[in-house]
């Protein structure tokens with residue numbers, strides 16, 4: 001019944017653009033599904049669980065990587081409304097995309113789990129929503145749970161964030177309780193878009209992706225004027241001009257074609273371009289002839305924060321790796337890569353990522369979708385170096401660091417970390433944060449049992465297994481989020497690792513001067529465990545310049561591994577050889593020494 005209204009135009013005053021913001025697992029996808037269902041955009045049969053998450057990897061990991069949106073029809077008191085539910089990525093790596101999605105809305109549902117209460121990501125997202133002047137509707141979800149305590153959650157919202165939670169919704173996305181009332185509240189409370197319909201086109205690209213049939217697509221929110229089929233548009237950041245081949249409204253089942261996207265609306269623009277690079281998130285679309293005077297603020301081209309070397313295990317797969325990276329780049333303008341060669345690992349690519357999760361996802365896709373076997377070096381942040389001759393350079397690979405005597409100052413990126421924890425773990429957390437060079441900015445009790453901590457901390461300390469450590473010292477109860485806050489000077493040195501006397505360039509790391517010795521020792525001890533015994537003794541050393549600061553040995557194996565089978569059982573012998581072969585798969589020969597993939601990541605597991 002309700003479906004027949006789909007894609008019908010409504011006046012601007014009947015449009016509502018909103019997002020859902022929540023800490024991970026507080027029920028964002030489940031609630032989105034419920035709202036979609038309540039609006040009748042999908043039948044129960046079509047309602048596969050979580051229609052909003054599309055990519056396989058997302059489903060497996062249960063996270064939303066690419067923002068999706070849906071346009072829904074809703075009738076209230078005989079009036080036809082269009083609700084555009086704008087999905088936001090749920091991970092800090094994608095915080096810029098979150099900010100652009102929120103910039104496309106007038107309001108947001110702030111979901112908090114009724115049993116768990118406010119968490120770190122809730123707070124971080126609310127700050128972005130407030131910066132974008134959004135009308136927030138506090139929504140306490142999972143009220144069906146026996147442990148639900150909505151009053152406590154509402155008072156935490158007022159305490160932690162200082163928002164007025166008097167008007168709020170209590171829902172269960174699982175049972176559907178309260179969802180209809182919530183949709184009515186969206187219509188009543190969230191303002192309609194305001195924008196001059198007769199002004200020149202002004203639209204924000206808040207997501208873009210590549211479709212094999214249609215080419216590059218941009219998901220846009222029109223702020224002024226309209227976009228029409230056939231229109232010649234200009235992308236203000238790149239100044240490129242393109243033609244609009246087609247347009248669609250996003251729909252959970254199948255996009256719906258339209259000839260125009262009007263002021264206040266959200267839609268998909270088809271350009272036929274071969275890559276998404278020209279349609280960067282945050283850029284503004286206007287008319288090629290009659291341009292708007294000012295672009296929508298806040299555009300920042302995607303900027304990688306974390307770099308790692310990615311190398312094929314088989315050296316002849318270098319070109320395959322390049323092709324695969326190029327293919328991923330079609331859909332991911334935040335991915336950057338440049339060829340690099342390492343004495344130890346051969347030819348590969350220095351690859352830039354938005355964060356650790358982005359890196360894992362890219363590596364997994366390269367291996368899974370392109371059948372490549374890869375070695376990745378430990379991730380590193382970007383350093384800025386002021387040299388003694390006054391030149392300033394950026395370092396994306398520790399091995400590029402100039403000699404110590406040529407360095408005036410090294411600057412490293414810091415983040416503001418927000419942590420929410422039950423108070424019994426505060427002691428453990430303070431120790432962990434101090435070990436990681438954190439500087440306390442704030443520590444507030446939200447109530448008798450929970451504490452909000454804010455620290456400035458070098459980003460380098462976070463890419464090193466920080467999240468796992470945080471979870472382990474708080475038995476999984478603390479939540480954590482972060483945002484970059486710029487560069488600060490650090491007392492840092494480059495630590496080199498020598499295997500059998502040779503510096504292995506791809507194992508070099510940058511560490512704080514006063515921790516170089518303990519980290520060096522921990523690193524060589526780890527490597528000693530990871531590098532299998534060879535036919536000869538192998539020395540593993542850590543050094544700063546020519547100064548050896550730690551050393552360990554991998555003892556020689558002396559004899560062939562099959563020798564212990566006493567030549568008796570042939571199948572057993574073969575099995576052992578096969579096992580050995582499989583074990584070798586992920587090895588890289590450094591000189592005469594076989595080094596496994598784990599060694600290149602070992603640095604991530606160093607204590608202190």
Ligand SMILES: Nc1nc2c(ncn2[C@@H]2O[C@H](COP(=O)(O)OP(=O)(O)OP(=O)(O)O)[C@@H](O)[C@H]2O)c(=O)[nH]1
Pocket residue numbers: 022023024025026027028029030031062063064090141142143144145171172173174175
């Ligand atoms: N009991 C109960 N469980 C719920 C409710 N809403 C969601 N859940 C469950 O909570 C878990 C997390 O829900 P999701 O919708 O995946 O959470 P999310 O916030 O989208 O998570 P991410 O997409 O991973 O950020 C799932 O197991 C849901 O089934 C609810 O109202 N009641």
